[in-house]
Amino acid sequence: MDPRAASADAELAEALRAGLSDALPPRLGIAVSGGGDSLALLYLLHGVCAAAGTYLASVTVDHGLRPEAAAEADLVARHAAELGIPHETLKWRGWGGQGNLQNAAREARYTLMAEWAARGNLPVVALGHTADDQAETVLMRLARRAGVDGLSAMAPQSTRHGVTWLRPLLAVRREALRDYLRRRALDWVEDPSNDDLQYTRIQTRQALAAFEPLGIDADALADVARNMAVAREALEEQTDCTARRILRLDAGAVVLDADAFHSQPEEIRRRLMVRALGWITGNPYPPRRAPVAALIAGLAQGQAGTLDGCQTLLRRGEIWVFREYNAVRDRVAPADHLWDGRWRAVPPDTFPDGAELRALGPDGLLQCPDWRETGRPRAMLLSTPAIWQGENLLAAPLAGMGQKWHVQLERGAGWINSAPLSH
Numbered sequence: 001m002d003p004r005a006a007s008a009d010a011e012l013a014e015a016l017r018a019g020l021s022d023a024l025p026p027r028l029g030i031a032v033s034g035g036g037d038s039l040a041l042l043y044l045l046h047g048v049c050a051a052a053g054t055y056l057a058s059v060t061v062d063h064g065l066r067p068e069a070a071a072e073a074d075l076v077a078r079h080a081a082e083l084g085i086p087h088e089t090l091k092w093r094g095w096g097g098q099g100n101l102q103n104a105a106r107e108a109r110y111t112l113m114a115e116w117a118a119r120g121n122l123p124v125v126a127l128g129h130t131a132d133d134q135a136e137t138v139l140m141r142l143a144r145r146a147g148v149d150g151l152s153a154m155a156p157q158s159t160r161h162g163v164t165w166l167r168p169l170l171a172v173r174r175e176a177l178r179d180y181l182r183r184r185a186l187d188w189v190e191d192p193s194n195d196d197l198q199y200t201r202i203q204t205r206q207a208l209a210a211f212e213p214l215g216i217d218a219d220a221l222a223d224v225a226r227n228m229a230v231a232r233e234a235l236e237e238q239t240d241c242t243a244r245r246i247l248r249l250d251a252g253a254v255v256l257d258a259d260a261f262h263s264q265p266e267e268i269r270r271r272l273m274v275r276a277l278g279w280i281t282g283n284p285y286p287p288r289r290a291p292v293a294a295l296i297a298g299l300a301q302g303q304a305g306t307l308d309g310c311q312t313l314l315r316r317g318e319i320w321v322f323r324e325y326n327a328v329r330d331r332v333a334p335a336d337h338l339w340d341g342r343w344r345a346v347p348p349d350t351f352p353d354g355a356e357l358r359a360l361g362p363d364g365l366l367q368c369p370d371w372r373e374t375g376r377p378r379a380m381l382l383s384t385p386a387i388w389q390g391e392n393l394l395a396a397p398l399a400g401m402g403q404k405w406h407v408q409l410e411r412g413a414g415w416i417n418s419a420p421l422s423h
């Protein structure tokens with residue numbers, strides 16, 4: 001091999017090792033679309049895994065959206081066979097013609113691949129995202145006016161559907177991977193949608209080329225993402241520390257010391273509020289910045305507010321964030337089922353026939369003479385879980401009625417804070 005090619009190969013292997021940072025797991029999966037990035041990763045990882053004694057298995061999802069898809073999956077299968085790597089093709093035929101096709105295909109792809117990984121006992125799966133993908137993601141996030149989190153773009157390691165996804169090529173340019181394949185005379189698939197301007201990612205790719213003369217190239221934007229990821233980690237750590245000091249959980253609500261909260265920097269206040277809302281609703285997507293800022297500004301003036309199915313109010317120097325009654329008033333579940341995605345009832349002995357979980361509401365609260373002794377705001381108690389039999393209130397444990405019943409939160413404090421908190 002000529003020395004320049006050998007040194008390009010060595011550089012790539014080194015970049016991959018740096019991208020893997022941690023030791024390889026004993027069993028690793030790899031998702032290969034047949035495109036240049038993931039095919040090069042297949043060959044690169046084959047070498048690294050063989051040296052490390054790691055078992056490697058590969059997968060391709062055939063979305064059935066293009067006539068060539070099956071042949072492309074076969075191409076990957078042949079490459080894998082050549083290397084002695086097990087390969088499986090998973091077929092997706094679930095497109096119902098509704099909504100955004102790219103999003104539906106991606107969601108289905110990750111679900112299918114996670115199921116494959118679970119079946120094959122592969123807790124970690126590698127993906128072929130490159131510095132170019134990262135840069136395009138940063139640009140697309142700019143269009144959405146992202147902050148530090150959004151501009152951190154894709155993480156080198158993330159968990160989804162119970163699988164750890166690795167992106168060891170995030171610092172490697174797409175072209176370097178194609179050169180690697182060309183040096184080996186290996187064919188890859190060019191996705192024909194690359195020429196199709198209707199997809200934002202493709203438009204972004206082309207816009208990036210226009211920025212290059214200004215020094216805003218893929219390497220620069222991938223660096224921005226890394227810088228933002230470091231800043232994000234510091235902000236999260238600061239949010240953790242602050243939460244441990246000024247936040248407590250009470251009966252499914254989040255309670256914050258108001259003075260301490262308002263003396264925090266704006267970004268920490270925002271993160272605390274977003275965590276509180278997310279812990280209550282279970283929604284992994286944070287609300288937009290502007291309404292969160294408005295909610296916090298309102299609280300500083302002593303005003304109650306609502307956002308994302310939650311309510312906030314200020315009472316005796318504390319900010320209460322809790323489920324909004326209107327968001328759960330129509331939610332009904334059999335008493336032995338989960339209610340509002342997070343509550344479970346525990347009966348004194350067995351569940352009575354026809355017992356249901358519903359919000360306590362104003363009528364129920366009238367039947368709880370001791371509710372004031374709980375120290376909880378009235379508005380908050382309205383949305384707490386109560387056990388009903390028709391119109392008959394059997395118990396409202398969080399409002400001090402029917403003490404033999406209990407209600408338990410399924411969602412642990414870990415959702416809001418790494419520190420153990422009581423509820």
Ligand SMILES: Nc1ncnc2c1ncn2[C@@H]1O[C@H](COP(=O)(O)OP(=O)(O)OP(=O)(O)O)[C@@H](O)[C@H]1O
Pocket residue numbers: 031032033037038059060061062063106109126127128129133201
């Ligand atoms: N059909 C597929 N089968 C297996 N793996 C795939 C498939 N499509 C994509 N991948 C994996 O995902 C990586 C990223 O692919 P691509 O950039 O096309 O996906 P995306 O949809 O743009 O991004 P993301 O999947 O992160 O949302 C590939 O390098 C490959 O590892």
